[in-house]
Amino acid sequence: MQLTRKGLWGGLIREFRDFLPEISDSAITTLREGNTPLVEVENLKDIFGDIRLLLKYEGLNPTGSFKDRGMTFAVSKAREEGAKAVICASTGNTSASAAAYAAKAGMKAYVLVPDGGIALGKLSQAMMHGALVLQIKGNFDDALNLVKEITKNYPIKLVNSINPFRIEGQKTAAFEVCEHLGFAPTYHFLPVGNAGNITAYWKGYNEYYREGFISNLPKMMGFQAEGSAPIVLGHPIEDPHTIATAIKIGNPASWEGALKAKKESGGVIDMVSDEEILEAYKLLASREGVFCEPASAASLAGAIKMKKEGVLNDGDTVVCTLTGHGLKDPDNAMNNSPKPTKVPVDIDKILEIMGF
Numbered sequence: 001m002q003l004t005r006k007g008l009w010g011g012l013i014r015e016f017r018d019f020l021p022e023i024s025d026s027a028i029t030t031l032r033e034g035n036t037p038l039v040e041v042e043n044l045k046d047i048f049g050d051i052r053l054l055l056k057y058e059g060l061n062p063t064g065s066f067k068d069r070g071m072t073f074a075v076s077k078a079r080e081e082g083a084k085a086v087i088c089a090s091t092g093n094t095s096a097s098a099a100a101y102a103a104k105a106g107m108k109a110y111v112l113v114p115d116g117g118i119a120l121g122k123l124s125q126a127m128m129h130g131a132l133v134l135q136i137k138g139n140f141d142d143a144l145n146l147v148k149e150i151t152k153n154y155p156i157k158l159v160n161s162i163n164p165f166r167i168e169g170q171k172t173a174a175f176e177v178c179e180h181l182g183f184a185p186t187y188h189f190l191p192v193g194n195a196g197n198i199t200a201y202w203k204g205y206n207e208y209y210r211e212g213f214i215s216n217l218p219k220m221m222g223f224q225a226e227g228s229a230p231i232v233l234g235h236p237i238e239d240p241h242t243i244a245t246a247i248k249i250g251n252p253a254s255w256e257g258a259l260k261a262k263k264e265s266g267g268v269i270d271m272v273s274d275e276e277i278l279e280a281y282k283l284l285a286s287r288e289g290v291f292c293e294p295a296s297a298a299s300l301a302g303a304i305k306m307k308k309e310g311v312l313n314d315g316d317t318v319v320c321t322l323t324g325h326g327l328k329d330p331d332n333a334m335n336n337s338p339k340p341t342k343v344p345v346d347i348d349k350i351l352e353i354m355g356f
């Protein structure tokens, strides 16, 4: 027997250092994020035919979402600059990630979240990691305006995706997709909220293309939720609503980045209904064994929609990013699956219910 791979995955800053802005070793704050699996879909041939479909399972990052990719870099940079505290507005996952990385860096984290609509898992993470959690009587967009104002005047580092180091870290997911496949996919589907992630992936693909590591670029396919689709509608939305709380954003910070990715790649920014999102959410869990949170399933819902509209063809390679883990949002899981069956301690009754 021989060991094939020695040494730990160093976290994405160390692994992709040549492609990232400089950072001093002593400032690197990592929970060994990145290197998430690209899972081959096997059981959805009835929907996708001979399209090769893969899932970039970002829920397997240390705090359970892709936000860790940007956060390792944003917090490391803040540490390098001597910051003592970080702050963010969040629909949940950013706060969980900021709180964890701040704890690792020995910093204070302040997080502003909307009062209500934060999935239980995410809120409990921010609390456990010792962040000061402020629930504001407003939505995400209000929270983001507040943290921008606060960081203008106080020595606290803003770690929302308007912090350019967030995008830098997040672009590494595109590198991993290329390395795992050996080429870039034909289409890349993503949920779109604040639009930082689609901006980051497009940047990543372009950098690998310029280096000659890949010889094609994917079409970027961003999907918003119908009740929260400002980019699709072409104007900000005062009161966004969707079951997919992670993408419940009415005025995305990286609006321009999303449009640029769409235009340059020949892709789309489109929307799917909450029903389509929940359908995809259940399909992934029950037929592929992959549990993601509702917002994440907007990518697969988008792919199903594009397949129905005849956009995707046999032979295409399609990647859907699943942005966050299903355990983040136990309430939606409980509300969208069959309830457990209560039974007496009686083997005959149990076998009868099992169908034997």
Ligand SMILES: *Cc1c(COP(=O)(O)O)cnc(C)c1O
Pocket (backbone or CB within 6 Å): 065, 067, 093, 094, 161, 191, 192, 193, 194, 195, 196, 197, 198, 246, 247, 293, 295, 296, 323, 324, 325
């Ligand atoms: C943050 C988040 C999104 C949206 O990503 P953006 O970069 O804001 O577009 C989607 N899904 C999950 C699970 C998220 O946490």
